[in-house]
Amino acid sequence: MPLRIVVATGSSVPIYRQVVEQVRLAAATGRAKAGDALPSVRTLAEELVVNPNTIAKAYGELVREGIAEAQPGRGVFIAAKRSVYSRAERARRVEGALEEFIHEAVCLGMPEEEIRALFEKRLSRADFKQGEDKP
Amino acid sequence: MPLRIVVATGSSVPIYRQVVEQVRLAAATGRAKAGDALPSVRTLAEELVVNPNTIAKAYGELVREGIAEAQPGRGVFIAAKRSVYSRAERARRVEGALEEFIHEAVCLGMPEEEIRALFEKRLSRADFKQGEDKP
Amino acid sequence: MPLRIVVATGSSVPIYRQVVEQVRLAAATGRAKAGDALPSVRTLAEELVVNPNTIAKAYGELVREGIAEAQPGRGVFIAAKRSVYSRAERARRVEGALEEFIHEAVCLGMPEEEIRALFEKRLSRADFKQGEDKP
Amino acid sequence: MPLRIVVATGSSVPIYRQVVEQVRLAAATGRAKAGDALPSVRTLAEELVVNPNTIAKAYGELVREGIAEAQPGRGVFIAAKRSVYSRAERARRVEGALEEFIHEAVCLGMPEEEIRALFEKRLSRADFKQGEDKP
DNA sequence: GTGGTCTAGACCACG
DNA sequence: GTGGTCTAGACCACC
Structure with a gap:
């Protein structure tokens, strides 16, 4: 397949x-x-x-x-896995999305704990091994 | 002013x-x-x-x-304050950005702890009272 | 300009x-x-x-x-200089060209010292600050 | 054989x-x-x-x-050995590959010593007698 | 005016 | 058959 x-x-x-x-x-x-x-x-x-x-x-x-x-x-x-990305390179690449998320949340008046709760909830659903496709 | x-x-x-x-x-x-x-x-x-x-x-x-x-x-x-946003309404609005951020990070092979560290670091810089505008 | x-x-x-x-x-x-x-x-x-x-x-x-x-x-x-590339990333990217050069030279029967001499001669002409355009 | x-x-x-x-x-x-x-x-x-x-x-x-x-x-x-290649002829033939390698490296911001280190490392792996074919 | 995306169709090198 | 490059022309968002 x-x-x-x-x-x-x-x-x-x-x-x-x-x-x-x-x-x-x-x-x-x-x-x-x-x-x-x-x-x-x-x-x-x-x-x-x-x-x-x-x-x-x-x-x-x-x-x-x-x-x-x-x-x-x-x-x-x-390709053969080439040690993927360096830590710094990865950080650079997601920076924009993180920025956007935090900015949006703060703009909407979301308190810090609520942002964290939302984040942790979503993170716990993330699959680091097999899936991650949006269902 | x-x-x-x-x-x-x-x-x-x-x-x-x-x-x-x-x-x-x-x-x-x-x-x-x-x-x-x-x-x-x-x-x-x-x-x-x-x-x-x-x-x-x-x-x-x-x-x-x-x-x-x-x-x-x-x-x-x-406009007159539309009772601000409900908790659910706020969550709905940032959902897309959260999704994007987590998805990107996982795609790049970033481990869970690294994602959390990045998130917390950025969150600690957020200003919940006055600014949040990118300087 | x-x-x-x-x-x-x-x-x-x-x-x-x-x-x-x-x-x-x-x-x-x-x-x-x-x-x-x-x-x-x-x-x-x-x-x-x-x-x-x-x-x-x-x-x-x-x-x-x-x-x-x-x-x-x-x-x-x-763009603002973003620490350019990591050492490993740079190495990965020139690997192909290096391989090609050494392979070519060895194939043509060029002895080690001759390869090194050619390399050093060219390297000494490289401009790490301002130019490098092939003249 | x-x-x-x-x-x-x-x-x-x-x-x-x-x-x-x-x-x-x-x-x-x-x-x-x-x-x-x-x-x-x-x-x-x-x-x-x-x-x-x-x-x-x-x-x-x-x-x-x-x-x-x-x-x-x-x-x-x-074919009958065409008196192998002259030193100059060999140099001419690998020139392009050398040029490409140095150019790439400089473009990526690689410092002189790093280029030399990479080159020497690869050269030390080269086999001047029998192989050089990528295994 | 700017760049970003997509379509349609061509030609080339490689197998 | 495969991918790689290029052309031509379209529509969109943004300024």
Whole structure:
């Protein structure tokens, strides 16, 4: 089973980003293992009824990030785990989302304990091994 | 004093959103009270050296959110407090941002404790009384 | 002077890569400073007589790498230096080129001392502060 | 024994290039001598489980480089040693790869000593007698 | 005006 | 068949 990818075409988050994040997640949680093949650009494009370029853009990003490797003429594969990201690099990348969350909450007048409670509740639901797909 | 608004043109967050959030925050924290006047679109546009359309768009959003009320020919005013937000209403509104943050972090392979540390660090910097605007 | 970019359309290295590397280099050597504006996508596309998408692709990569920041409606700017890359990340990224060089040299029967001499000669010509453009 | 050739289908370097480089190396190091036969296109293709076109392309390149000679109807053979390469000729051939490596490193902000350390580490792993093929 | 996303379709290298 | 690059042109959000 070559990794199932689904997208919500109605969403405001770009299709190519949805693809990138699903693969990134699958690789991070171990659902996709090093060497696993991704669906071919054209195949996935047909399946999702989007333009092949959109998929190519997503795969290109995964390759540049080192999460996948492209073997021209053969396909795209999950790369050997390369110690993932450094702590600082990870922090930098989620910084924006954290900022947005705290800012929103404070703007709405949410008290500190309520923010923390919400955060802990969600964190406890997070799956660090297998899933994390929004149900 | 008709509510001081500042924007960072260097920031990557859209100017109109900066304006919206500052007013929203001021209303949420009590810095701006019901009935207080917002600066006129043209005045504020000149002061911030931005396009009047940008301010108009921000004010429009505030009106749609029920935070401000436009009184044609007179100006825009902070709306009567809609009983603030209920706990559930607040939770609903920040849910998306929380989701995004946790999702991003997990995708990048960040372990639970690291996510919590980042969150607490940022939370400790938050100002629950007066500011929260990115300096 | 908003950073001069030139490309060799005849080269086998993709145009968008040429653009990425020139900007990356300029940022690394200090020739382009944080906050400096890049030429607009459309402007540069006209100047280089290439499709705007090609430039957009290059800029997008720079943004994802954290070298530049896009401010929709305003333009693309060199980002504040974010501690650049970690040592390990840098090593990972040049690994391929190093491998290629050593492999080529060994294949051609070049003795160790000759490889080292060639390397040191080229390294001594490298400019770590201002230039590095292939003359 | 007609020269053993192995390829790593998992590698990101094209198969035909792996073949070219192995033969080139074998010729450079003396492992393959002038007049030695290369495996036939079809034999090798079957052995490596790759498309015959791929092997034909590799052999074609070797012939163009003067490393091998095709004798129609008989097969492909290692060419008479063209007095190996002169020092200058060797230098010219690896120049591009060296340039690429140094350029990349400098672009990424890698300091001189770090570049040298990386280079020396890799050089110490190089095998100047028999292998150099990526295992 | 700016950048961001997507579609459609082309050509090339690789297998 | 595979992915990689480029062109052309569209629509959107933002200023």
